[in-house]
Amino acid sequence: MTPELKYLWTTVPRVPREPAPIEYLNLGGGENLWLSQGVQPYIFTLGDMYAAVTRATSLVVSAPQVLISLSAQVAEPEPETPDEFIDRYALRMQLERLSKIAREVLGPKTQVSYRLRRTRDTGEQQLIAEIRYRRTKTSRQRLDEFLRRYSAEIPTAVQQKVTLLRLAA
Amino acid sequence: MPVAPRDVHEVANKLWLGTPVPKLTESCVRTVAGRAYYSAYLSTREAVRAAYGDPTYDVGHDPLAAFMIGSGQPTLRLVGDMLKELREARELADYDLGASLKHGAVEHLVEDALEIISRAATLQAEFSAALPAQVPRRY
Numbered sequence: 001m002t003p004e005l006k007y008l009w010t011t012v013p014r015v016p017r018e019p020a021p022i023e024y025l026n027l028g029g030g031e032n033l034w035l036s037q038g039v040q041p042y043i044f045t046l047g048d049m050y051a052a053v054t055r056a057t058s059l060v061v062s063a064p065q066v067l068i069s070l071s072a073q074v075a076e077p078e079p080e081t082p083d084e085f086i087d088r089y090a091l092r093m094q095l096e097r098l099s100k101i102a103r104e105v106l107g108p109k110t111q112v113s114y115r116l117r118r119t120r121d122t123g124e125q126q127l128i129a130e131i132r133y134r135r136t137k138t139s140r141q142r143l144d145e146f147l148r149r150y151s152a153e154i155p156t157a158v159q160q161k162v163t164l165l166r167l168a169a
Numbered sequence: 170m171p172v173a174p175r176d177v178h179e180v181a182n183k184l185w186l187g188t189p190v191p192k193l194t195e196s197c198v199r200t201v202a203g204r205a206y207y208s209a210y211l212s213t214r215e216a217v218r219a220a221y222g223d224p225t226y227d228v229g230h231d232p233l234a235a236f237m238i239g240s241g242q243p244t245l246r247l248v249g250d251m252l253k254e255l256r257e258a259r260e261l262a263d264y265d266l267g268a269s270l271k272h273g274a275v276e277h278l279v280e281d282a283l284e285i286i287s288r289a290a291t292l293q294a295e296f297s298a299a300l301p302a303q304v305p306r307r308y
Contacts, residue, residue, distance in 0.1 A: 120260065121231035128257060135273055143277050151247045159238045159246075163253045168273035 082114035106133040199262035205282040206259035220296035242295035
């Protein structure tokens with residue numbers, strides 16, 4: 001039993017009362033039959049009712065908390081595709097910016113593709129951005145320029161989730 | 170082009186015997202990617218150790234790059250991105266036998282590794298400035 005279910009179980013208002021005699025339940029009889037068996041029905045006092053209302057109110061008020069707690073315990077499935085990962089961490093706009101920088105600096109035919117990888121150290125998912133560029137005599141300078149612009153213009157949170165891999169096409 | 174474990178062994182054997190290793194083979198390119206990354210990582214780790222004044226300080230690969238990118242220091246941030254790329258190439262090289270790692274793909278990685286090594290003094294200064302934030306220690 002989860003702590004949440006245990007909480008619900010133990011906080012349901014339970015008013016102690018005499019159990020009905022088995023004959024009463026079997027016969028479906030009324031109050032008179034019950035009384036005729038010599039068993040007094042439980043009489044609620046004002047204190048009983050106050051306690052019941054208070055406990056019921058606290059249960060109703062705490063219900064959303066219980067639901068939040070239960071929902072927090074349901075693990076969200078990990079992204080299985082690059083698109084799911086991009087949507088999960090709202091990376092699309094910044095990745096479009098990354099592609100724009102890549103084409104500006106490395107040439108208009110530069111291709112950017114994505115794949116997912118799990119890091120071996122920490123087990124975290126990373127989005128690998130493969131930048132395929134055409135080699136030229138100035139590739140080294142352009143690669144440096146691209147990395148500097150990426151480092152300066154793309155937000156830190158995005159850089160933490162993305163790993164570049166610059167590949168000569 | 171995929172490689173077989175025997176191809177990787179051939180590089181090890183040639184290095185051991187001191188015979189030339191053909192530089193355009195994929196197994197050679199993969200070996201280069203791995204050595205390039207470790208030269209850069211170890212140089213950066215030395216800069217961390219010097220900044221902390223602790224010659225035994227150790228730090229995990231991913232936490233180190235993550236710390237550098239989030240440090241707010243320009244050179245640490247740039248080198249953190251370079252280390253991540255070097256590490257990705259190294260993991261492809263050493264674990265993914267089916268991947269293709271061309272000669273041209275590692276050329277800039279070797280140069281990046283050298284650039285990281287040459288920036289050791291700047292890295293040390295920026296690690297010192299990034300204190301008191303702690304690089305997560307590896308246990």
